[in-house]
Amino acid sequence: MNTGFWSFLEDVGNVLRDFKPADLLDIVVVAFLTYELIVLVRQTRAAQLVKGILILFVASFLSDLWAMRTLSYVLQKILQFGVLALVVVFQPEIRRALEQVGRTNIFAISIFKGKTPDEQLRERWKTAIATVCDAAEQMSDSRTGALIVFERRSNLSEIIKTGTVLNADINVEAIGTIFYEGTPLHDGAVVVRDARIKAAGCVLPLSANQDISKDMGTRHRAALGMSENSDALCVVVSEETGIISMAKNGVLIRRLDRQNLYNLLQMELIPDPPAEEERRTQRVLNRLRGKKAKEVSVDGDKKAE
Incomplete structure (x- = not known):
């Protein structure tokens, strides 16, 4: 038992030793995309259909595990053609999702957004x-x-x-x-x-x-x-x-x-004026740095926001 425990710790140490910042970023991005996908599905009429798809995947896995060849063949064909059917049936939802991606904001700055109206x-x-x-x-x-x-x-x-x-x-x-x-x-x-x-x-x-x-x-x-x-x-x-x-x-x-x-x-x-938008963006960046946002008065004195 002790040998197995030390072997487990050794495996964990090897994983941590090879762990790179890019691996952490990879995990965070995948987790974020998965979360956004779940939220998007819950807001559309596809929620019930996703449950049915999961059931089909589970049934396909079990049919392969238990060597049920006929059922496995039928389920595989359904899943293959089901992807194309989903694209056709849920075209409005897919379009809306892509538009939401195009309107994504990073640090309160819109991507591909035009300049603030005068x-x-x-x-x-x-x-x-x-x-x-x-x-x-x-x-x-x-x-x-x-x-x-x-x-x-x-x-x-x-x-x-x-x-x-x-x-x-x-x-x-x-x-x-x-x-x-x-x-x-x-x-x-x-x-x-x-x-x-x-x-x-x-x-x-x-x-x-x-x-x-x-x-x-x-x-x-x-x-x-x-x-x-x-x-x-x-x-x-x-x-x-x-x-x-x-x-x-x-x-x-x-x-x-x-x-x-x-x-x-x-x-x-009506969007915020440029000065207010810049102040809001700066406050977001300051929070990310773990610092308290401050404003500088005209006479050069600093005061807490």
């Missing part, structure tokens, strides 16, 4: 958000259905092509006219790009989520579908109840009043 664009966004909130409140009072999509990093050119390009400034009258019942564009969605109405009457993909409440109509399903396939924000006004909702990342936030909608849109659509 102050003029920030002011236009503030005005546009306030205008949309005013219009949503009015349409809620009058029970006028509406669906407004705010483009962010995901390019919505394919969605814009399904509607009528307007390139118009945002104002309450324009939004009210577009969604007024009887107008040609009232059934579609309005797409907002760079704080302007880019197009109206656009067709959005419907959500495939089977858990959506039956009292939600096509507008809500379209808003959820759009938010599931991109990082866009979708504001919905119910024609039946007048309830204002916002869809983000496949989640519908309901029963919003004007102020709550304004706060959510401003938080999501």
